[in-house]
Amino acid sequence: MTPKMPKAATPICPKCGYDQSGIIDSWTDRCPVEGRCAECGLDFAWADVLDPSRVDLPWYIEHARSKREMMRRTIPTLWMLLIPNRYWKRVGVESRIQMRVLLAWCVVLNAVLYLVTSAVHLFAMFELGRYWATPIATLQQNKMVAHWQFFAQTDMKYWSKEVLGSLLYPFIDVNGLGGELSEAWLGFSFIAIGVPLMWLVILSVVPTTRRLARLRIKHVFRATVVSIGFAFLGIQILRSADAIGLLEGLWVGSCNMKGSINTVSVTLGLLMVVWVYWFWISAIRVGWQVRPSWLLILLGSIATLLGGPMIGGLIGVAFEAMAQLIELLAY
Ligand SMILES: [Zn+2]
Numbered sequence: 001m002t003p004k005m006p007k008a009a010t011p012i013c014p015k016c017g018y019d020q021s022g023i024i025d026s027w028t029d030r031c032p033v034e035g036r037c038a039e040c041g042l043d044f045a046w047a048d049v050l051d052p053s054r055v056d057l058p059w060y061i062e063h064a065r066s067k068r069e070m071m072r073r074t075i076p077t078l079w080m081l082l083i084p085n086r087y088w089k090r091v092g093v094e095s096r097i098q099m100r101v102l103l104a105w106c107v108v109l110n111a112v113l114y115l116v117t118s119a120v121h122l123f124a125m126f127e128l129g130r131y132w133a134t135p136i137a138t139l140q141q142n143k144m145v146a147h148w149q150f151f152a153q154t155d156m157k158y159w160s161k162e163v164l165g166s167l168l169y170p171f172i173d174v175n176g177l178g179g180e181l182s183e184a185w186l187g188f189s190f191i192a193i194g195v196p197l198m199w200l201v202i203l204s205v206v207p208t209t210r211r212l213a214r215l216r217i218k219h220v221f222r223a224t225v226v227s228i229g230f231a232f233l234g235i236q237i238l239r240s241a242d243a244i245g246l247l248e249g250l251w252v253g254s255c256n257m258k259g260s261i262n263t264v265s266v267t268l269g270l271l272m273v274v275w276v277y278w279f280w281i282s283a284i285r286v287g288w289q290v291r292p293s294w295l296l297i298l299l300g301s302i303a304t305l306l307g308g309p310m311i312g313g314l315i316g317v318a319f320e321a322m323a324q325l326i327e328l329l330a331y
Pocket residue numbers: 013014015016017018037038039040041042
């Protein structure tokens with residue numbers, strides 16, 4: 001007896017996409033529960049292949065059916081992502097891929113955080129302007145007075161320019177405050193964008209590594225979006241560190257304005273780099289179950305370490321050019 005299955009979808013291997021209908025046609029008197037893909041060697045349950053929505057995860061954003069559900073699943077999804085092994089063990093290759101849901105979630109989440117960190121920036125600038133306008137500050141730093149008095153003014157055009165600046169220049173501290181943190185921010189964001197894009201190239205374009213992975217491109221896209229989206233949340237916290245350090249200096253009045261904030265944010269940036277690599281290695285080993293995986297991990301890590309920051313840098317330059325163009329057009 002031929003087993004019943006939905007007509008619309010062709011049963012394919014969840015990992016490599018190899019068509020499994022030939023094997024199903026060969027079933028004559030009984031249907032096995034478990035199978036193995038002849039192409040990539042993945043072991044799977046036939047039920048998951050025939051009905052992918054069977055493995056929908058109750059906490060995961062990609063499987064949300066409404067906006068409200070997406071909101072409710074945001075914290076659990078972020079929590080799972082914090083430890084990549086935990087995430088990939090559950091998501092694997094069998095669960096449904098909803099690229100549009102995933103993309104929308106990553107963009108909205110980052111946009112919200114970006115607005116918040118821009119507001120923190122602006123607030124710090126405002127507080128600084130107020131501070132320098134006081135007589136004590138004026139006596140202490142004569143040279144700066146003219147410049148900072150300009151800051152303290154309540155000219156709307158000036159502040160609208162500041163707002164635009166803090167929105168347009170995520171990478172560069174246009175106001176010349178705490179340059180070293182901005183540079184760290186720049187470097188870390190190159191890695192956060194560039195390294196996942198380089199993994200994407202390695203797993204989808206380069207024939208040698210592609211053959212080692214034997215993976216549907218959809219899986220690689222999913223990993224790219226998730227890793228850029230998540231790493232960028234971390235980067236944005238780093239982005240507001242300059243401003244928080246400044247506020248700390250103004251309010252608490254410590255001489256070493258950014259000492260502690262500096263250490264925290266650079267540590268955070270380094271942890272982000274570790275997370276990106278952990279995420280991709282655990283995707284290959286735990287999520288996609290590539291076997292053997294060591295050669296792919298080795299080649300991939302070397303190539304992404306070399307090429308990733310470069311790709312990120314190029315994108316950064318393009319962004320900066322765009323921001324300058326917008327500013328030029330606005331004023
Ligand atoms: Zn397969």
